[in-house]
Amino acid sequence: MMPCALNRKPARSLRRVAPGLVALIGLVVAMGGVAMAQIEVKDHDHSHGHPDASTKGLELADIVGDGPDASAHLRFAILDESGGFTPCRLTFLPKEGTARPSLFKNRKAAPRDLAVRNNIVYSLRGVGLVTVPPGDYVIWASCGIEWSVASREIRLEAGQDYLWSAQLRREVDTRGWLGGDCHLHTLTHSGHGDADLQERVITLLGEGLDFAVATDHNHTTDYRPTIEELDVEGHIHPVRGNEVSVPAGHFNVFPLDHWDSHPYRHAKDANRLFSYLREKGNAAQIPLVIQLNHPRWGNIDYFGRTGLDPVAGVSADANFSLDFNTIEVLNENSLWGYWDSDLPRAGWPTGSSRHSVLNDWFGLLNRGHRFAATGNSDSHAVEAIFAGIPRNYVVSETDDPSATNDAAIAQAFRKGQCFTTSGPFPIVTINGQGPGSEVARNPEGLFAVSMTIRCASWIDCDRVRVIYNGTEIRSLEVPDSRKVERAQLDFQLDIPRDGWVVFLIEGDESLAPIIRDTKRPTLPIAIVNPIWIDADGDGAVRAPIDQLEAWLDAAGSGAIPTDLGPSESRLLVIEAARRGNAAADGLVRESLLGDRDARLAGFLGAEYLRRPALLDAVDAAATEGLDALSRVRAFRAAVACGADDAVGRAVALYHQIGATAVQEYAEDILEGLQGHDLRSFRVITGLSATKNEALWTVDYGPEHDLTLSLQPEGAGTWTIQSTDETGYLDLLRRDSAGKPASDGTISYAGFFVDTEVPRDVPFLIGSDDGCRLYLGETLIYEDRGQHGAYLSQHLGMLTLQAGRTRVLVKIRNGGGAHGLRMRLLGEDLSVSTQP
Numbered sequence: 041m042m043p044c045a046l047n048r049k050p051a052r053s054l055r056r057v058a059p060g061l062v063a064l065i066g067l068v069v070a071m072g073g074v075a076m077a078q079i080e081v082k083d084h085d086h087s088h089g090h091p092d093a094s095t096k097g098l099e100l101a102d103i104v105g106d107g108p109d110a111s112a113h114l115r116f117a118i119l120d121e122s123g124g125f126t127p128c129r130l131t132f133l134p135k136e137g138t139a140r141p142s143l144f145k146n147r148k149a150a151p152r153d154l155a156v157r158n159n160i161v162y163s164l165r166g167v168g169l170v171t172v173p174p175g176d177y178v179i180w181a182s183c184g185i186e187w188s189v190a191s192r193e194i195r196l197e198a199g200q201d202y203l204w205s206a207q208l209r210r211e212v213d214t215r216g217w218l219g220g221d222c223h224l225h226t227l228t229h230s231g232h233g234d235a236d237l238q239e240r241v242i243t244l245l246g247e248g249l250d251f252a253v254a255t256d257h258n259h260t261t262d263y264r265p266t267i268e269e270l271d272v273e274g275h276i277h278p279v280r281g282n283e284v285s286v287p288a289g290h291f292n293v294f295p296l297d298h299w300d301s302h303p304y305r306h307a308k309d310a311n312r313l314f315s316y317l318r319e320k321g322n323a324a325q326i327p328l329v330i331q332l333n334h335p336r337w338g339n340i341d342y343f344g345r346t347g348l349d350p351v352a353g354v355s356a357d358a359n360f361s362l363d364f365n366t367i368e369v370l371n372e373n374s375l376w377g378y379w380d381s382d383l384p385r386a387g388w389p390t391g392s393s394r395h396s397v398l399n400d401w402f403g404l405l406n407r408g409h410r411f412a413a414t415g416n417s418d419s420h421a422v423e424a425i426f427a428g429i430p431r432n433y434v435v436s437e438t439d440d441p442s443a444t445n446d447a448a449i450a451q452a453f454r455k456g457q458c459f460t461t462s463g464p465f466p467i468v469t470i471n472g473q474g475p476g477s478e479v480a481r482n483p484e485g486l487f488a489v490s491m492t493i494r495c496a497s498w499i500d501c502d503r504v505r506v507i508y509n510g511t512e513i514r515s516l517e518v519p520d521s522r523k524v525e526r527a528q529l530d531f532q533l534d535i536p537r538d539g540w541v542v543f544l545i546e547g548d549e550s551l552a553p554i555i556r557d558t559k560r561p562t563l564p565i566a567i568v569n570p571i572w573i574d575a576d577g578d579g580a581v582r583a584p585i586d587q588l589e590a591w592l593d594a595a596g597s598g599a600i601p602t603d604l605g606p607s608e609s610r611l612l613v614i615e616a617a618r619r620g621n622a623a624a625d626g627l628v629r630e631s632l633l634g635d636r637d638a639r640l641a642g643f644l645g646a647e648y649l650r651r652p653a654l655l656d657a658v659d660a661a662a663t664e665g666l667d668a669l670s671r672v673r674a675f676r677a678a679v680a681c682g683a684d685d686a687v688g689r690a691v692a693l694y695h696q697i698g699a700t701a702v703q704e705y706a707e708d709i710l711e712g713l714q715g716h717d718l719r720s721f722r723v724i725t726g727l728s729a730t731k732n733e734a735l736w737t738v739d740y741g742p743e744h745d746l747t748l749s750l751q752p753e754g755a756g757t758w759t760i761q762s763t764d765e766t767g768y769l770d771l772l773r774r775d776s777a778g779k780p781a782s783d784g785t786i787s788y789a790g791f792f793v794d795t796e797v798p799r800d801v802p803f804l805i806g807s808d809d810g811c812r813l814y815l816g817e818t819l820i821y822e823d824r825g826q827h828g829a830y831l832s833q834h835l836g837m838l839t840l841q842a843g844r845t846r847v848l849v850k851i852r853n854g855g856g857a858h859g860l861r862m863r864l865l866g867e868d869l870s871v872s873t874q875p
Contacts (some may be wrong), residue, residue, distance in 0.1 A: 057500055067097065067702075068694070095271045103156045105146030111171035112196035117205040118181050125166030126208060127245035127275075128183045129601040132159045133553055135176035135193060140556065143173050147239075152270060155239035155246070162239075162246040164270060174198045182554050184248025184428055185463050186212040186219070189498045189554055200228040209523045210248075212465050212494045217433040220251035222453075223283070223292055223333060223368065223416030224427060229256035233420025237266040240427070244276055245420070250441040251449060255292045257285045260299045274442035279449060283333060288313060288359060289342030290333040292368075295446035297322045299805075310346060310361035318363070320826040326447045329454060330364040331414060334371040336381070336400065338392030339827075343400060344707075350395040350646045351673070353403025354385060357577040362409055365454050369397045369429045370415030373555055373562050375462060382669040382858045390558040394704065395669075398567075403509040405540050405570060406611055408583030412453055412476075412569045413542075415460030429555050430462040430565070435474070463499040464526070464545045465563030467492045468571075475569040480577045486532040487573065493518060493527040498554060499564050500547035501526050508573075510585050510607030518545075534578035536603060538575050538582040543568040562770075573760040588612050592621045610641035617645035624649060630663040636670060643673040652682040668701035672708050679713070686713055687865050694837050706835035710804070715865035718766035722748045722873040725771055726756045727786040736812075742753050742788045744817055746846045747875040760873050761789075763861075768829065771851065772858040791849040791858060794870040795840050801866035806833035809854040816845055825856045829861050836862075 104111045120126040132143055144156040153161040161170060164399035174197050182189045190206035226240050227233045241263055244252045263278035269778060281294030286307040307313040319326055335342040347357035371375050381390040401413055412528030415430030434452035438444055452458050456476035468491045472480045482488055495501050507516040519526045547564035555562045572581040588611060591599040613631045616624040631642030637660050647655045662674035675693050679686045690713060694702050727740050740752045748758060763769045771787040806829040813821040821836050851860055
């Protein structure tokens with residue numbers, strides 16, 4: 041293969057093309073590598089007409105799907121710096137506005153070369169002839185974050201032929217590193233999304249990836265047969281993996297052999313699961329990489345499912361395990377996990393994301409756990425989420441994807457010899473050592489940082505943040521430039537104690553239009569994994585937690601250094617309280633007087649200590665303007681310190697932070713709250729609902745029956761039914777043989793509440809499956825999910841008027857178990873099942 045002069049990697053050119061394209065290749069060569077350049081003129085004076093003999097071998101792909109005569113015909117050729125065609129992505133945008141048009145509907149027009157969706161065309165060969173709806177466009181050509189981009193404004197008219205060529209350059213020198221995406225799906229084996237195996241491989245090459253880990257849900261997908269079928273061996277290294285998707289969370293595991301069975305599907309205990317995965321391993325005996333995927337993404341979040349405290353960085357849950365290797369800090373093109381969802385930027389939606397995975401990672405590093413940060417696209421589709429944004433670069437002895445192997449890639453991740461990025465390419469050393477290394481002081485007694493930042497010319501980069509043991513100790517501006525060699529930064533750090541240093545590289549300008557914005561901008565971010573600091577030169581790196589524990593054991597507060605950074609200070613407060621150290625009370629009180637993060641540590645410390653004498657300090661720290669998480673933690677601390685009005689405080693909290701936030705922090709609020717589970721309901725079952733929509737669209741009558749006595753047609757009779765000893769109301773109907781017979785049915789369960797005065801009563805409800813909750817005739821809650829019944833599913837408020845109020849739950853069985861749990865948190869309530 042022709043070498044690439046820039047970085048000595050093999051050229052991306054795919055020279056094995058169909059014989060019918062020989063004439064077009066001749067035209068490209070004859071025109072000096074900018075074939076069909078007649079389109080490259082100002083304004084709209086583009087060459088068009090009917091195909092001539094020199095390009096008649098190029099077969100038309102009707103990707104619009106409306107017939108060739110209804111569309112314009114666009115011949116394109118995208119070349120690399122050596123003059124050969126390169127895999128690429130074409131993005132078609134309207135000349136005016138930023139809408140994402142739906143242009144291409146025929147996905148199967150050329151399945152061995154093209155992957156098309158909406159306004160996106162991936163081309164494996166980099167050359168083609170396609171239909172495009174008439175209109176005024178800006179067309180962009182790209183090949184991932186290492187490459188330049190090209191664009192052209194063009195007016196396309198039906199029945200006309202147009203030519204465009206562009207030359208892309210691999211601008212970023214990546215020698216010594218290979219870039220890959222470790223979280224990828226196909227519709228074929230994950231069952232959702234839209235990319236089949238051929239389309240997935242085409243998109244990976246179109247985004248310029250060197251390696252790719254296939255991670256379909258509970259399936260060990262192998263891209264090799266598809267790569268061979270498409271005749272692109274050697275251009276990308278495929279790794280067989282699996283996104284193990286279980287109740288405990290989602291975990292990418294690689295490299296793997298093919299697995300025929302997946303007995304772990306219902307795993308809740310990560311200790312047993314990780315042990316099983318490592319024992320199963322692979323035939324080559326390459327140590328596995330276990331990656332936590334999106335560990336704060338609601339309901340499938342490992343940290344949430346297994347109780348990792350976002351403030352303390354510890355979990356007391358028996359199902360929690362630390363036997364993993366990497367943490368997906370950046371997920372999807374939106375980079376979920378990087379920013380703190382508890383403190384969202386104005387106008388930025390947080391989706392189901394909670395807390396900050398970046399902060400979780402810092403907390404685990406401070407506790408001595410050497411996990412590497414990764415970033416991956418989690419792409420299930422051709423263009424809904426682009427593959428390769430973000431991606432990971434691993435240290436490599438070769439720049440050739442065909443020469444690397446699974447063992448080398450896995451080892452780099454396990455050793456932390458990697459960084460993740462959605463754009464910037466930083467090469468960083470401290471005293472000559474890169475990520476994953478341990479370094480001592482240089483002869484001057486300092487730590488010399490050398491950082492080279494490269495970016496493709498269309499990618500922004502504004503600053504470097506230096507993080508030492510969780511605290512930002514320095515911020516450096518990157519010159520405002522579009523040069524590829526963006527910055528060379530050399531500086532020294534005087535670091536007082538052992539620990540770790542991480543570098544965050546950030547840009548403020550969106551990657552759009554190449555990587556479009558969704559409801560929040562898609563920004564260029566890079567995270568360089570830790571370099572471990574041996575500040576005292578004893579040949580070992582002691583984690584911050586080990587040093588703090590030694591100080592607390594030695595002489596309490598008197599042994600503690602006075603120059604601790606904010607992150608270490610917060611950890612000190614938490615650990616002193618956890619251990620009941622004599623200095624804990626004073627440290628907690630001081631922390632409660634600090635900034636938002638210090639107060640979070642103080643609230644947690646007070647919760648650990650459970651001392652009534654701290655209640656006044658906790659209440660004083662719960663000032664106006666606190667975010668929802670801080671208020672929840674203040675509430676928990678007050679209850680732990682003996683506040684005698686927990687339910688009243690819960691009602692006040694509900695009104696302070698709102699129903700949505702209360703639901704987000706339901707599990708946090710539940711601890712310490714007393715209430716009583718409802719043990720008896722007025723029930724009617726058996727209404728037919730073959731489609732899930734019936735729960736939302738069909739009114740069977742009880743919704744408006746405030747006496748719970750109306751007999752709906754086709755249903756049984758109202759009965760009084762009790763829960764089991766755990767508080768679960770089983771609504772599953774069974775036939776005479778005991779076989780479940782209520783899939784696709786609707787049930788109602790209700791009761792009456794009497795109160796002498798108007799009042800707010802917090803409640804908890806969990807249903808299996810979706811449900812609607814009515815207070816009187818007013819719908820106050822609905823859940824359209826399909827899941828088990830657990831009380832933390834929803835925390836809400838019953839706003840009761842004086843007198844009697846009917847409460848009604850309408851619930852659909854989507855399959856399997858069918859029932860609910862409900863708890864009222866008010867005191868002195870009168871609850872009845874009689875009208």
